[in-house]
Amino acid sequence: MSKVWFVTGCSRGLGCELAKAVLAAGDRLVATGRDPRDLTFLPTSDRLRTAALDVTDAAAARAAVAVATSAFGRLDVVVNNAGYIKANSIEDLSEDEFRRQLEINFFGVCNVTRAALPVMHAQRDGHIIQISSIGGRRTTPGLGAYQSAKWAVGGFSEVLAREVAPLGIRVTCVEPGGMRTDMFGLSMLDETIASDYKPTVDAVLRGIFGNADRARNDPAKVAQVILRLADEQQPPVRLLVGSDAVFLAAAAVAERAVEDARWKALSISTDYDGLGDFAATDSAEPVTRARA
Numbered sequence: 001m002s003k004v005w006f007v008t009g010c011s012r013g014l015g016c017e018l019a020k021a022v023l024a025a026g027d028r029l030v031a032t033g034r035d036p037r038d039l040t041f042l043p044t045s046d047r048l049r050t051a052a053l054d055v056t057d058a059a060a061a062r063a064a065v066a067v068a069t070s071a072f073g074r075l076d077v078v079v080n081n082a083g084y085i086k087a088n089s090i091e092d093l094s095e096d097e098f099r100r101q102l103e104i105n106f107f108g109v110c111n112v113t114r115a116a117l118p119v120m121h122a123q124r125d126g127h128i129i130q131i132s133s134i135g136g137r138r139t140t141p142g143l144g145a146y147q148s149a150k151w152a153v154g155g156f157s158e159v160l161a162r163e164v165a166p167l168g169i170r171v172t173c174v175e176p177g178g179m180r181t182d183m184f185g186l187s188m189l190d191e192t193i194a195s196d197y198k199p200t201v202d203a204v205l206r207g208i209f210g211n212a213d214r215a216r217n218d219p220a221k222v223a224q225v226i227l228r229l230a231d232e233q234q235p236p237v238r239l240l241v242g243s244d245a246v247f248l249a250a251a252a253v254a255e256r257a258v259e260d261a262r263w264k265a266l267s268i269s270t271d272y273d274g275l276g277d278f279a280a281t282d283s284a285e286p287v288t289r290a291r292a
Contacts, residue, residue: 002047003027003230004072006065008055008112009082011038013181014131014219018079021223023048030068032082055082055108061115069119077230078116080109081131085188087205089197090144098145105149110156117164124168127230130157134177134245138252140208142193142201154238161237172235174226177244178208179217217242 005022009015010031019031019042032053033039039050049071051064068075084104086097113128120126135143136150154173161171189209193202222241229235240246260267271278 003076004030004068004074005077005079005230006030006032006068006075006112006116007079007081008032008053008108010042010050011035014176014179014222015079015081016041017219017223018081018226021220021227025227028072030064030071032064053082053112055080055112056103058111058115061111065112065115065119074123075116075119075126077127077129078112078120079129079131079226080112082108083131085143085146087142087146087189087201087209088193089142089201092192092194092197093145101145102149102152105146106152106156109153113156113160117169120169121164121167126168127170127172127235128157128160129226129229130171130173132157132173132175134175134240134242134248136173136175137249140204141197142189142205158237170233170235171237172229173238174222174229175238175240175245175249176217176222177240177242177248178214179219179222179242181219216244 005027007015007018007022007029010019011033015031015033019029019039022029023043023045026047028047030049030051031039031042032051034052034054036050036052042048042050049067051067053060053064055061065075082104084101086093086101088097090098109130113130116126116128120128130153132153133147133150135147136154139147154175157171157173164171189205193205225239225241229239240249
């Protein structure tokens with residue numbers, strides 16, 4: 001049985017490749033973009049609907065999801081792919097720009113996910129796939145706003161996965177490394193990086209932006225990975241994509257483990273006397289009892 005997909009940000013990059021791959025696989029698709037005229041490259045088909053969607057608008061997200069249920073009667077896979085980046089130091093990125101990146105990259109994911117959940121809940125089936133980044137596991141000078149949003153997407157997705165698993169809904173956070181798209185072109189680098197941030201921000205970012213040919217991931221291959229994930233009944237909650245992502249994630253974990261070990265004595269010094277070792281006496285789910 002063919003699936004019904006809902007994919008945001010289909011006008012270019014990974015979203016474009018995924019939209020084409022979904023249709024080539026014989027599935028049905030609602031492809032969205034801020035301007036539907038940017039989606040005219042997709043072939044006319046009774047298996048395709050297009051919809052205008054600004055993901056920062058929760059009402060628009062609900063209306064776009066309704067296009068899928070009205071046209072195809074159900075919704076099987078949602079892919080939150082729409083994204084945006086502008087790079088500069090945390091100090092110098094304007095407040096409006098910082099908020100814009102959080103609105104698109106995090107709250108946009110929340111809006112579309114929350115619009116789709118009632119449909120999937122009623123079906124007792126569905127798969128929500130968030131296109132995040134290795135930047136949701138590591139930190140890069142100059143990408144404070146973008147990576148803050150991606151860290152938030154990862155936490156949001158892990159919590160959601162636990163909440164909806166009993167309802168038959170699956171959640172996967174896809175975390176690619178560099179991808180050969182125009183998202184990391186020099187236009188994404190702020191023109192006003194201050195001199196004091198040249199060594200920590202400008203030098204790092206100019207090694208990332210401006211040459212997509214240095215990126216590891218082929219977006220067409222990433223699209224095929226996402227199609228494969230949609231067929232899995234027990235998919236991972238997080239999936240690294242690309243050899244660079246695998247390497248960088250391992251390095252980030254190792255670095256954090258070293259620091260945690262170095263400061264362990266201070267970390268555990270706050271325990272109330274007489275409670276004993278946490279691992280031996282407490283639940284494996286301490287977060288359920290922790291204070292906010």
